[in-house]
Amino acid sequence: MKLNLPLVRLLVVKDWQLFQKQLATYVLAGIVALCFLGLAESWAFYVGSLMLLIVMVAAACFSISTSLVVERKEQTLSFVMSLPVSPLDFTISKLAGNLITFAVPFVILLGGTLATVLLTPLPDGLFVYALLIFAYILFAFAISLSVAMSVESEGWATFAMIGSMVLINPYIMALAQIPDIDQRTRVDAVVWTLPAVGILISLVVLSIAVLGATTWFHARKPAFN
């Protein structure tokens, strides 16, 4: 089946137009969180990091929920399926649309976080730690997106989103149990340790693999159902 690129582009633009206002709100909230972080006070760091996590999780869930779960629930999906698109076009447009709508706040807030760590009195050791946190959010987003694209049940899609995002808590606790990661967060230098690099690469590779497998699976479908 041949990919209809102009139409895929149109569908991605359509999703972007639908979500841009809300995404701008998330970015704004993320910048406020970064301002708290930049104060380099313990109370502000706590408020800022918590707020940043909430914003990133919300942005990841918002994109998936609105473009896939709500589209199905509000029956706009059958409108999209009636357009001259194949299941492959639809899959690629949803994947690309979600990645872009997630990537915009993700990249801005990741860049902002890293800049805040390096340019404020916060210890530079948080640089790698921040990357590890953002890598997990990317991984949870990939899992949630794949499940939402593969199941018709709103319940399972929501479960996957909440489940994968909530697991960030034990993930943070697990990172705290690794001395090579935990101790480096308090030093004022960017230190790459083997466990940190290993976890970072694993999460990124797993995210790509999950999204790749989902695309491959859906691209083989001859019809929507």
Add this chain to the structure above:
Amino acid sequence: MSFAFSLNGVAKRYPHFELQDITLALPEGQVMGLVGVNGAGKTTLLRLITGIAAADAGEVRVLGHRLPAEQVAAKREIGFASEDMRLYRTQTLRWHMDLMQQIYPAWSEDYARELAKRFDLRTDQALGGCSHGQRVKALLLLCLARRPRLLLLDEPTTGLDPVARIEVLEALADVLRDAGRSVLFSSHNTHDVEQLADTITFLHKGRLVASADRNEFIDRWRRIVCQGALPSGLSAWPEIASARANGSLVEIKARAWNESLPARLAAEGLQVQRTDAMGLEDIFITAVRSGGAA
């Protein structure tokens, strides 16, 4: 003869429903009304013809394209609107029109404006604030203004108030004047179908009960009122769909009326009092209840 669509031995299975062995074709330029109760398989059939769903068996061809493999090419020439299809509530009709214009080269902005005026639709209003009738009309506008060769409408008048229903039917009647356009529309309202369709197809429990020219249906079916006692075995006659007695009156509904039938009934002791043409709703209900071919 070229066909807008043809289905040959098509089957589609779902966990609690099965569309079975459908063989059906619509010649180009004709209007077919698909009649069936809720759950008869009308929506499934329309989804197969749009290529949204793939048949488990049989062959589906639409405007010369084999589905679902060539669904993109087919859908470029199809306008499909269904009762369960919704537009984006947060966006305006103008936004949807702009999207359609970019997708369909045959989109006619003038015709879209004309339809918006005719349907009394405000193009700058977010669709979330529109009534159900306005949303259905907006969907129809988006379908019609792309000038499709094949128009597929799934229950287009369901849930509309009487005024909106008449407006939609009038717009459809205008569209049908275009001889080059083929239309398949489903409904459980036989009055709508009777008004618009050249050909009528009955679907029940996933099976094709009958498909014929509208006039042929009307000509073939008769309600015969007789005086006398209901003879045993009358219901087994192939041309009789139903027969019931009410006192000394016997009401017979014939699925294959012919001039010799009154004489044959007289031979069974029945005096024919009246012979009436039947309405489509009566034909449909009798055909479905009798279970045989109409």
